[in-house]
Amino acid sequence: MRRRTLLSGLAAAPLAAPAIRPALAQAWPERPLRVIVPFPPGGAIDAMIRLLAPDLGAALGQPLAVENRAGAGGTIGTEAAARSGDQHTLLMVSMAHAVNPALYPRLPYDAADLVAVAPVAVVPNLLVVPAASPIRDTAGLIAAARRTPGGITYASAGNGTSIHLAGALFAAMAGVDMTHVPYRGSGPAIADLLAGRVDCMFDSVTSAAPHVAGGRLRALAATTAERAEALPALPTVGEAGLPGYAVDPWFAMLAPRDLPAPARQRMEAAVLGALRDGGIREKLAGIGAQPMPGDAASLQGLIAAETRKWAEVVQRAGIRAD
Structure with missing residues (x-):
């Protein structure tokens, strides 16, 4: 389960x-x-x-x-x-x-x-990598981060956004050192991800899913504790290698x-x-x-x-x- x-x-x-x-409820709103x-x-x-x-x-x-x-x-x-x-x-x-x-x-x-x-x-947010990335799954991302501390970069829409926090929680729970690269919004962040200038991103399903469907990004997992309704075949991060992880x-x-x-x-x-x-x-x-x-x-x-x-x-x- x-x-x-x-x-x-x-x-x-x-x-x-x-x-x-x-009586009280129906009086509002006036x-x-x-x-x-x-x-x-x-x-x-x-x-x-x-x-x-x-x-x-x-x-x-x-x-x-x-x-x-x-x-x-x-x-x-x-x-x-x-x-x-x-x-x-x-x-x-x-x-x-x-x-x-x-x-x-x-x-x-x-x-x-x-x-x-x-x-x-x-x-939901999705953990995504460029389609050309050698990283094939969540366990592979964790392994790569362990091999090269600080060498794996993750983009975000800015400090303190859910995209940033999803990456920070991932690194903390996996016990790895990953380098955060903040941008001013999701658009420029995902542009650099598509170009391969950063290694991964925990992006919103709204902006990431079209690139996944178009074959330009590879989705490794959903950040939510339950699978995303938009991509029911995609495992959660918890299922894919980091039990207990959840960002909803x-x-x-x-x-x-x-x-x-x-x-x-x-x-x-x-x-x-x-x-x-x-x-x-x-x-x-x-x-x-x-x-x-x-x-x-x-x-x-x-x-x-x-x-x-x-x-x-x-x-x-x-x-x-x-």
């Missing part, structure tokens, strides 16, 4: 709408909602909420406006949501939300000012803590209801996203566990924000 993922363990509950008090995305337009997190927004608006009886507030690894937009004082503001976050407390010791907001609303999706880049919705519980529960029900829709699931699959099981309670537990996990990785590897 494959090792269960931390996400599955903490969020094993079905996508079911919670019971809420109708006007259009604002959803802050703390990253630029065009990324997976932005695409997710824009896919969900029409269904959520229909379920809630009010439209959702998406507002991109990028900068400082997501902390600027997160601060804006935490300090909004507005019961009609929500926040979409990624795994970076659990990493940032370790990367930014003086965050401009208190994590307790935000509470879980609903899990949304996971977008997740995305979720939070709210300022002063949003009343009935309102949070209504939003949770709307999100989980949208994720059950076959059309929405198909659209998410088109950007490499897999709906994440669970509810607000399991998401709150996941955030706490991930915050502890990545603090250890960041400290051990000496990772600093760009």
Whole structure:
């Protein structure tokens, strides 16, 4: 039996709408909602909420406006949501939300000012090498790194990104020394990988899979604890040579803590209801996203566990924000 993922363990509950008090819940929202995305337009997190927004608006009886507030690894937009004082503001976050407390010791907001609303999706990363690489599998990569300490390079989209952290955790668990090569975004990183200037990368399935399908990259494994739905024949890193390894880049919705519980529960029900829709699931699959099981309670537990996990990785590897 494959090792269960931390996400599955903490969020094993079905996508079911919670019971809420109708009178209080139905009074909210009283006007259009604002959803802050703390990253630029065009990324997976932005695409997710824009896919969900029409269904959520229909379920809630009010439209959702998406507002991109990028900068400082997501902390600027997160601060804006935490300090909004507005019961009609929500926040979409990624795994970076659990990493940032370790990367930014003086965050401009208190994590307790935000509470879980609903899990949304996971977008797996793939461990990939150029098609011409002599490295054929995960065990071969570990062996090569052991033969030449520091000689194997791995590209990332920047310091502290999930792509970087996936490589740092891999090196730590394998007990090898690999050289991190940060870029300003996934695009230039994968361009150098395709050219053979770096040895490997733990890239998002969204950007890596087309190059794998086109024969320009070789996928060695998925970083997730469970196999990626987009590539079910591909083993996980844990299955392929590093038991216990798991990096599940997740995305979720939070709210300022002063949003009343009935309102949070209504939003949770709307999100989980949208994720059950076959059309929405198909659209998410088109950007490499897999709906994440669970509810607000399991998401709150996941955030706490991930915050502890990545603090250890960041400290051990000496990772600093760009």
